[in-house]
Amino acid sequence: MRYYARKLGFYLVAFWAALTLNFFIPRMMPGNPVDALLGKLQQRGGQVGPEAREAYEALLGSDTGEPLWNQYFTYLGNLARGELGVATSAFPTPVSDVIGQALPWTIGLVGIATLLSFVLGVVLGAVVGWKRGSWLDSLVPATTVLSAVPYFWLALIFVLVFSTNLGWFPLNHGYDVALASGWNWEFISSVIEHGTLPALTIVVSSVGGWLLGMRNMMVSTVSEDYVLTAQAKGLRNRRILSRYAARNAVLPSVAGFAISLGFVVSGSIITEQVFSYPGIGSQLLSAVQNSDYALMQGIFLVITLAVLAANLVVDLLYGVIDPRTRVEN
Template identity: 55%
Template sequence: MKFLLRKVMLYVFIAWAALTLNFLIPRLMPGDPLVLLMERTEGRLDPGALEAMAEAYGLTDAPLVVQYWDYLSSLVQGDLGLSIGYYPVPVADIVAGAMPWTIGLVGVTTIISFLLGTGLGVILAWRRGKRSDYVLPALTFLNGVPYFWMALILVLIFSVNLGWFPVANAYQPILVPGWNPEFISSVIYHAILPALTIVIGSFAGWVLSMRNMTVTVLGEDYVTMAEAKGLPRRKVLLRYGARNAILPSITGFALSLGAVVGGSMLTEVIFNYPGVGYTLFQAVQNQDFPLMQGLFLVISLAVILANLLADIVYIFLDPRTRAEA
């Protein structure tokens, strides 16, 4: 447990550092949210309204320490400030509205690609030197294709030429969101093409990394000893080979899960999908600093939490870690 306690303390410190940087960076950047608001409203705001908005955005003459304490107090209450592009909508509401779309699309497809990729990688490693190795060049090619290029190809083929799937949006605009069969079927139908983009674009990397690690592990002495003892091949592959080979992939999977919150930005932008990545793209376009700040904070905390979960999984998968603990 000492190992886990050290990790928790480390990630608590990293989280505090992320919170602090998230507080300092916008205050060190050039530009003023109030100036942007004045431009958007064509100077129709009176001084009283400007003063109220300055207080809402934390732009006061108070000492930096006082501003930092107010910032932390607001975060504890779930207050991420007000958006400029969607003023006066709170940033927390915008993030909460975009998060389910990203988790539903990118989260599910990330898990599917990881399971498919690691499983196929183990099989290819066990059958190395056979005809199954002929798929490796194709996998290497897929691994090198960028997400946005894969998305554009799929849109051109299946949306523009064949007309099988819609080009953009998460559901038909005429529908009212709700838990009804018509809306759910529309969401699933619109998610098929972006989901295929993410799965095809990412699972090849999992296959290649898992295959290479499994081949390396299968060459270790303890695996040779297990085979010499006459253990079943399936047991040798899964218990001695795949279990040790998957350890490096756990870290990559944890980072991928953390990145789920950030969304696959280019994929969401191409498909006009209303997730976190697309919201972040709009925030950058609109120079919406509070919204960018809130999104960066949520993404950072998600990556930190995912890495902590990966370390917990390590304790159960790797006996050496338990011995260290």
């Protein structure tokens, strides 16, 4: 229990530190969300006066006359009540609604693609490392080259070849805009069709890293004494591969997967820009361009929770996979 309590305490402190940075960093950026919103109002012919500024400052919680520390404690209190503020880039929509609409798209696309590339890379890496020196080793250079190619360049090539020239996949957006969203097969099939090419790009560009890392760990693990002992006992190769070699070789990959899974939310910006895909990445870019503190803070909060939760789960999972990590000092 001390092991798990220590881990949980560490992540609680890290979460508080992340919340503090989440508050101060956007306020160090040039610009002001109230000015941006009043500028939009003025462009539409609205009257901009001192009363309007005070009303918007009160609404957005960015009163420049209030001390920064008071704003900080107000921010923490609002978070405790689940209030993330109003998004000026989508005024007057609450931040929670903006994130709630965008997050499923990002998780559905980048999350599934990341999980698929991890599983595929680890399985192939385990087999290649177990049969090192065979023709399967020829897969490693090809996949490594693909993982070294800049993602945006590979995505643009895929769009040119498979969408523009061949017409196999839609060019952009998350679904056919002529359809009404809902839980029906016509809409779901459109979402799958539009998400296939972005997901394929993510898998192709990232599977090589998982394969190479797992293959190298398998090569070193196969030479360990416990693997040789298992072979001397006459155990089947499949059992030695899964229960002895792969189980220990996969530990570094699990840690890397936790980090990549946590950054699924933040790593979707390039994907969504190239494929004009709706999601958190597009909303974050819009928030930065419009100095939307509330939306930026809400998205960073989601990213923080995702990273910390993924790493906490892996830390606890480590204790199950490798009981040696639970040994108290």
